[in-house]
Amino acid sequence: xxxxxxxxxxxxxxxxxxxxTNWFLGYSHMSKAKNTFIxxxxxxxxxxxxxxxxxxxGVDTVMGMPETILRDAIAExxxxxxxxxxxxxxxxxxxxxxxxxxxxxxHMFDRCKAMGATLCMxxxxxxxxxxxxxxxxxxxxxxxxxxxxxxxxxPGLSTHMPETINIADDTDxxxxxxxxxxxxxxxxxxxxxxxxxxCISNARKPxxxxxxxxxxxxxxxxxxxxxxxxxxxxxxxxxGTTTPDEAREIIDISLDFLNRRLPDNELQxxxxxQSLIVEPV
Numbered sequence: 315x316x317x318x319x320x321x322x323x324x325x326x327x328x329x330x331x332x333x334x335t336n337w338f339l340g341y342s343h344m345s346k347a348k349n350t351f352i353x354x355x356x357x358x359x360x361x362x363x364x365x366x367x368x369x370x371x372g373v374d375t376v377m378g379m380p381e382t383i384l385r386d387a388i389a390e391x392x393x394x395x396x397x398x399x400x401x402x403x404x405x406x407x408x409x410x411x412x413x414x415x416x417x418x419x420x421h422m423f424d425r426c427k428a429m430g431a432t433l434c435m436x437x438x439x440x441x442x443x444x445x446x447x448x449x450x451x452x453x454x455x456x457x458x459x460x461x462x463x464x465x466x467x468x469p470g471l472s473t474h475m476p477e478t479i480n481i482a483d484d485t486d487x488x489x490x491x492x493x494x495x496x497x498x499x500x501x502x503x504x505x506x507x508x509x510x511x512x513c514i515s516n517a518r519k520p521x522x523x524x525x526x527x528x529x530x531x532x533x534x535x536x537x538x539x540x541x542x543x544x545x546x547x548x549x550x551x552x553x554g555t556t557t558p559d560e561a562r563e564i565i566d567i568s569l570d571f572l573n574r575r576l577p578d579n580e581l582q583x584x585x586x587x588q589s590l591i592v593e594p595v
Contacts, residue, residue, distance in 0.1 A: 317372035318565070319572060321548045323520050324468035324490030326432050328375040328400050331568055332522060333368050334554030335378030336529075338387070343502075343529035352556070358386045365391035367561040369399065377402040377493075377522070377552050379437075380425050388430075402522070403431040404472045404493065406439050409454070419461055427465040434462045435470035435493060442475050450481055459488040470522075476505060476513040483518045493522045493552075498540035501528035511544050520548040527553065534567050535577050542571040 318329045338361045342348035361383065365376070369391055376399050378384050388399050407422040408414070415421070426434045436444075436458060444453045452471075459469040471482060472493035479492050495502050496510050502525060503510055514521045523545060527537040541551050551568070555561045563579055570577040583591075 318569070320372075321520055321550060323433065323470075326400060326468060328402075328432075328550065329373045330550045330572075331368075331373045331375075331565070332402065332550050332552040333365065333373060333376045334524065334552045335376065335384055337554035337556045338364075338384060339378065339381060343525075355556070356383075358383055358390065361387035362390035362394070363558050364555055364561050365399070366394050367558045368565070369395040369397045371565045373565065374398070375400040375402060375550075377404065377524075379403065380405055380422075380429050380431075385429050399430075400432045401430055402433045402435060402470075403429065404435050404437040406437040409440060409443060419458060423461050423465050423467070427467060431467050433470055433491070434465075434467040435472045435489075435491070438472045438474050438493075441471045441473045441478060445473075445475055445478055445481065447477070451485055452478070452481060452487055455482075455487050455489075463488070470519075474502065474504060476503075476510050479513050479517045479521070489519065491520050491522055492517060493524055495525050496523040496541060496545075497525050497528045497532065497537055499528040499531055499537075501525060501531060514545060514549060520550065521545070522550045522552055524552045526551050534563060535579070538564070538567050539571055542568060 318331055320327050321330050337352060338356050340349045340353040342352060365387055374397050376388060380403055392398055403426045405422045405426055407419045408417045423434060444455065446453055462469040468490050470489045470491040471478060474495055482489055494514060496514065498507060500507050523541055526541040527534060553564055555564055567577045567579055
């Protein structure tokens, strides 16, 4: 089997390319119509087909939510490939009283453990509500990371706020990695890309970057060139795909950039580009 470059997070070996799941679960960041298309199109088999391409290339780390369709697709891909996925789950849960009991932290962490999560990283919608900029702390973080560790999972944080990394490092929060938005378009980023670049490069722990193509707003060679060439060897890139062919393209382009090669992927052809075609000598 091939092996994509890897890194170590909290003692666990993860592929540096991480399989994103927004394009499996219906979160397009485009429109309701696009979300509906994804949900109608993606079946357990279709998702397993994509996961199989990634896992056969040594990309065995999957990031997502504790959803049944994802669990079943991972199981099918594992059966096909003989490889075990490393699952990074980003649950959301009640942080104040009065929410649904099934969303209380112990229940949600139990659910992540039952699904086989290697890492459990509270989602941005939780993390960024806990950030206290005035006192430079993350409220109750030790309570949640303790519960995660008690269940044998590795804790981390998912955030859209670049200062979260600084605060967690400064306060020695018990987390082993961070999820941070990072793309050349600045899509959904709270400050300029060069500031986020600096935050990532100064982080004490490996960083999982997300949305490298700005949710489809950047071409793969453009978005991937930026992230792979501006992160550290211990950092990771998370990307979602809709089809097996897209997965193959992402793997090939990523390996080209990691090996300092210009991608040789087949370009889109239209009538207007005929004059650009150069026949090989």
